[in-house]
Amino acid sequence: MDKPVLRADARRNRAKVLAAAEEAFAVNGLAVPLDEIARIAGVGAGTVYRHFPSKEALFQAVVLDRLEQFAKEARGLLTAEDPGEAFFGFFTRVVQQVSRDRALCDALAETTGLGFKTNAGNDFRSATQALLTRAQAAGAVREDIDGDDLRALIAGCLAAERYSLEERHLVRVVIDGLRTSHPSCTLRNKT
Incomplete structure (x- = not known):
């Protein structure tokens, strides 16, 4: 309807x-x-x-609106000249923006990074997966990371941003670990 x-x-x-x-x-x-x-x-x-x-309906509408904005941004980055930097920039912006929003941070962290079973949640997952896949194809992101891992990393980074004393230090550590060019990165096949 x-x-x-x-x-x-x-x-x-x-x-x-x-x-x-x-x-x-x-x-x-x-x-x-x-x-x-x-x-x-x-x-x-x-x-x-x-x-x-209800307040819950309003809150869900706010979260879904934000997810739609993020999905739109991610889709727009799918044609970026540098897929790796587009991916890492997007990842950082999502974490920074959401971590400043107490209620949104709680909602996304509780659902392991966007568990809303909605079109907006699906669009976000699909768009971020496409951004990840493109960055991996360009050799910028390690290949043993998938969409589920990415959502878990976003949720973990949200917690790190919230409780870290040094702003964005731990997010940089995660991003360095995702890069294929980082010396500590050892690619392994997922079983």
């Missing part, structure tokens, strides 16, 4: 609510009340409830 088409003002209000929710969830996690999100968005509480019947 197709979604009903929203009027222009309803689309704008929905977008305002999503932006306000993303901002509020990033700072306060899921503890932020829906009334506060409505206030930040500059709309009434009824508008929030009309679009999102």
